[in-house]
Structures are given as C-alpha cells and as structure tokens.
Amino acid sequence: MKKNKTNNGKTEKLQGQNGKTFDPMALTWSERYDEQISKVWKLLPESVAKIIASVAVFILGVSINGDWILVWVHLIKQFGHRSVNATVDSRWFTLESLRLNNFLSFWWPSLVVSYGLYVGIGGFIHWYYYIRQRDRPEEWKCQPQKWLSPELEKHEILLGSFTLFLNATVSSLLSCYIYNGGYCTVYYDISEYGWLYFILQFPLIFIYQDYLTYWLHRIYHLPFLYKNFHKLHHKYKQPTAFSVTAIHPVESLHIQITLATPLFFAPIHWFPFYASAFYAYYHGIIDHSGVNFKSFWWQPWQPDAIFHDNHHQYFHVNFAFNISFWDKLHGTYRRKDRVYNEDIFYGTGKTVDSVTSEELAADLEERELENPLAYRAEMPFKLSDKEVKSLRKSK
Template identity: 30%
Template structure:
C-alpha cells in the first residue's frame, strides 16, 4: 500500500495537505514573499525509486509531513474509501453494460428499484469499511507486514507461487468467515442485508453491511502479516479480488466447473442461502458438506430465463427463506413471474 500512498502523495495529497494546513513556506501565488526555509530531503520511497517521480514543491509545505501518523491514517482512509468507489463503479458498470443478462429484471424475485438499493447500500457501507481497513494498511506502511520489494529476496519461484498460495489461504479463511456469518445469531444482524438480493446484479458485489464486508476482507489483510508477498503482486491481487467479486454477481454462467466457484455457484448461494460459501473454489464447500452443484438449466439460454425454471427456483427459495429468515417482508419485488409460451 505504500506504493499507492506514494503516488497519491506525489500527485494529490502533498498539495491537498499544503492547502488545508499550510506550513510557514507554503508555495502559492499569493505567498510570493514567504520566507525561504531549508527543507529536509525526502527519503527515497517506492514512487521516486521505481518510477522516477520526484516529490513536488508541496511535499514539505504542510504542517502534516508525509510520515505524520494522523496524515497517514487519513490518507489511507481516503484512498480506501474513494478509490474503492472508483474500482466498484468501473468494474460493476462494465459488467452491467457488457455482460449482465438484462432478462434478470423479469425474474419474479428481482426487487423493485433493486440496482438503486444495491448502489446505495454499497456507497453507505464502503466508508465505514474503510475506517476499519485503514489501520491495517497503516501497519503495512509502517513496516509491520512481510510485504517486500526485492524480487530476488525469496526467488522467482516464490513470485509465481505466492499467487496460488494467497488464493488458497484466503479461500479457506473466507469460507469459514462466510459460513459463520450464516449462523442464526449473526446472520440477522450482519449478513442478511447482502442476501436481500436474491437475483443480484454486478452492483450487489459490494452491497454488504459494513461489518460483514470488512469481516470477509480480513483474510486478504492477514495474509501479508503471516507470509511474504511482493508489493506489486499485492496490488494485482487486490484488483483481481474486486473484479472477481463483481464477476460472481454478474449472472453470466460461463464456468460450469466442479472446481471454480463462479457466478453459477454463487447464484445458488443467493437463491438457496446455505450452500456454496467459498470465494474462489468449491474445495472447502465440498470438505464442509455445503457444496451444491449449479442447476444445469442455468447454462442454457433457452432454459435459464423461462417461467418453468423460475417457478422451481421460487418455490424452493421461499421454503428456505421461511427456515432462515422467518419471513420475506423486507423485500419488495418488482413484478410477477413472466409467462414463457414455450413452457405452456
């Protein structure tokens, strides 16, 4: 995260902090006569060392220096919150425009104004999640993690191996956290808001209760404190995680795999609640007895969106809702089932 922080400091935050909390020698057109003071040199950071981007004149123009703890925490919070919005809207919108099947709107369990509700829930939750995430990023920036930059430190074999190791570690952690969130005493308080979306759109990918969303992100943050992880690999993986989270909510059932926990598996989770808790693979669901193979009808256009399949889904889903939630009154559905003449 120090790489991202360095980029933001160089191109945005140095000037931002110099503007809101200027020091004695704030460089501005209105302060041309300000006294010149000797500025201590900025130690080489990842941005200047690896990209050649040198700090601007604003780097020492604020009372809050780059290494100030308050500034670090505030900057990391802003990056996590605002950059989180950018990633969310970019990938969710791309998926919605180019991938998401718009016939999902006709499904009897699609909610009234659902996309708007998903977006609002995401926008409300993400700043709260950022509050809890920023201290973990702060610990990384301060050097308490095992993040490293020298590719030769652990050898090139580990540069490659760290990707499957990271995915396996986090897949296991998220499975158990996600399954715990379905415990009746926890579910109704934390995880129920995400299960409001029976037929989710890509915008549901981040539409969690903030404590739920943070809890499921913990394995990603814990990993670099336990095992080494290259800093650029860390950024690649975090970007991939956000893309993957959108992909498993986009309703495009292209991966009929017994191994990959794709959109079809995750649709089973939203429809039937107590199955397919995994994030990337079906391994832990198989070991934990919670795997449910996606209905084959999902993989064929002619059966995926017809009333016969919908009626089957609705009947089983409503039975499970009574068992898990007790009632379905907090959902307001958009429309009744659409008849499919082929099934008459």
C-alpha cells in the first residue's frame, strides 16, 4: 500500500481493507463507519458539534499519559479518605514496603481506560479532521499537499500505544504509592499556605514546566540524543494528533518523571498542578494535529499550531511548546532568512549564503508546501519572487 503523490492516502487504505488485508489498527474504525458517523453528525447544530470536538481533544489529552488516575487519587484524598495509610511491611521489597499495596487494582483500570479513550476518542478526532474534511485540505491543513503515509500512520499509533502503556504504568505506580500514604509534598487544604500562594501556583507551575520542557526538547535535539532517541518522533513530517505520544520510550519516561518531580520537592496543591498538565496535554494534541488552529485572544503566550508543525517540517527550530517566547529569548525561533533541515543542528539554521544550492532549493520547496491560512497575516516565511531569483543567482 504505497501512497502516491496525487492521492490522499485514504482511498488506498480502504482498498487495502477491501482486499481483505488485516489491519491491526483499531483507529481505522472511524474510516470504516465514516458514512454512519457523518449521518449522525449532520443532525447536530454546528455549535454543539464544535464543543463535542473540543471536549474530545481534551479527553484524549487527559488520557494519553494516564494522569487521570492520579487526579482520581487526589480527588479521593481531597474529599474523602485522606487518612488512607496502608500498613507498612518492614521487610524489603514487598509491595507493602514500597507502599504499592493493591497495585493491580490501579494498573488495569489505568490501562483499560487510557487505551479505550485513545482508540475511541482518538478515532473520533481522526475522523473529525482527516476523514470528514479529506477532500478540502487547503481549508484546514497546515501542509495541505502532503499526508502522512498509511505506514507512518500505523507506526505512530503502534509506538504511541506502547508509550501509552509505559506512561499509564508509571502513573498507576505513582497514584498507588500516593494513595497508600507514600511520601509526596502535595497538600489538599488551601488554607495551609493561603489563597495567594494557591492562585500563584497556576502561572508558576505552568511557566516552570514549560521552560523545563523547552530545554529537555532542545537537549534531545543535540546530535547524539537526536539520532538515538528523538529522531523517532521526527519521522512524522506531517504530524497528526497521534504523533504527540509517538516518542521513544526512554525519552517519554524521562519527560514524565522529570515533570512529576515537583510533586515530591515543593508544597504543591494538586489542582493547579494538573490544571497546568492538562492544558499542556490539550495543546500537545492541537499542536500536533496538523490542523491550522489559532490560539485564543486570552492566550497571548500560546503559539498557533503552525509553530510546532514548522518544527516537524524543518526539524531543529521552534523547540518551545506553550510559550514561544523561550525560542525568541534563546535565538531558536524560526527566521525567514535562514535555511533549516534535518542535518542542520542547534536551532539557529544556516544563513542563505552558507548553504549549498541543493539545500536552498529544498528549503524553498518546503516553504511552498505551507498553508497561508495557518498564519495570521500574510505568509511570514515566504520569499518574494525577486528574492528567490537573486538567491538562486548567487549560488
């Protein structure tokens, strides 16, 4: 099932199914039932349909790292059994001594719910953007002429499912440990540190986590770490909502554990912590969706989806996630007069004079594939015909 340039991938995938090839990817259910879903969908008023789609993105975000089970435990501790304190077995390495009593009753619900949401909600989102609007990509897609091949779609869902398994396992270990009274610095009673500190935690945790992920991401773009780990996530030059969890297991665990550390080192109320985490997960899906989403007026810090789409198209540039200022601050924000590709490391690209004519031609070709509708004003990275001519002449 090889994708050809003029086709859009979907037809070929369906041909594969008609040809009775077994497709292990559960998400294709939404392609199979396209007609039925469309019929129901048309009955809904547009505003309701839009709300359902946004809520679906949010629920997928909540499920992708299995963090929902941690929130569940904090809710129990906040409103009910705060005195949960399992008896501690003094022998080493028993589940009790590690405060992991009843671990299985955390683990399997975490996996079942997380994977169920991934397939169910993920399939719906796939249908909503990639099936329903497949015939008019120029209206909504960041790179309208290019689609992820069916092989890569499968690859990202398989890899994404595997990292989901690992992340959900870590989340259930943490939640079980915290439920059983294991050490952590989370507090529940707002009056313990006052309202001012409670409210300040929203921006503080958000800024701390986002700046940390900027650096983690930038470090994973250093040649050694990139080639051995992060390159896997960059197989998807046209990312989709499923690319967000499709990262190397080592990198995925590293990020999850690093982001969880504040729960053990600073007095943190669970609510601002998870509000910030879910905001980031929601935008992780939006930013990888390949759809030309714009941020809202109340999010002046938030880049539009094309910002991270550019990161996938041009590789070593735009490392930030939810605050694009970090790239501006450190000189890794994409520039019109620079050339970027997978072999140009360190985030600053190369000046036009220092690249070969092939590199320049490839970069100019990439720019043609971008959708002007993904930007707010006219294409900020498009060179005028005159500029292109003089550049080509100078080579």
